[in-house]
Amino acid sequence: ITKDDNGLIWFTTDNNIWNYDGYSLKPLEISNNTNNKGFNKILFDSETGLWIGVKERGLLNIHEGQIRDFKSALGTNIILALAQIDNKIWVATDIGIYLIKSWKCLVNRIAYRYRH
Secondary structure: OEEOOOOOEEEEOOOOEEEEOOOOEEEOOOOOOOOOOOEEEEEEEOOOEEEEEEOOOEEEEEEOOEEEEOHHHHOOOOEEEEEEEOOEEEEEEOOEEEEEOOOOOOEEEEEEOOOO
16 A cells, blocks of 8 residues: 555555545556556655556556556566665565666666575
């Protein structure tokens, strides 16, 4: 669950992304082919918009009406957590931690999962 600069509360379900304005629930229409396998994480950042973890699909960003898919940049489909700290987006996955510095897709892998 996250709140944007306009006071809308956003949350995800298995089937959709919703916003609540204090009076009614509205689904977010996504024209991108997300295959709607379920949404499991959501974060709002005033600089870069909505960040959405999609089950079996990776990470999406919706900003100013554009959808960007970060699946290939992260190299995994499993998003465990999202956080915004110091104007940067932190993404925890099953294979490491990533830092996204801006809308321009500057993705840095900063930690790796140790494998035996």
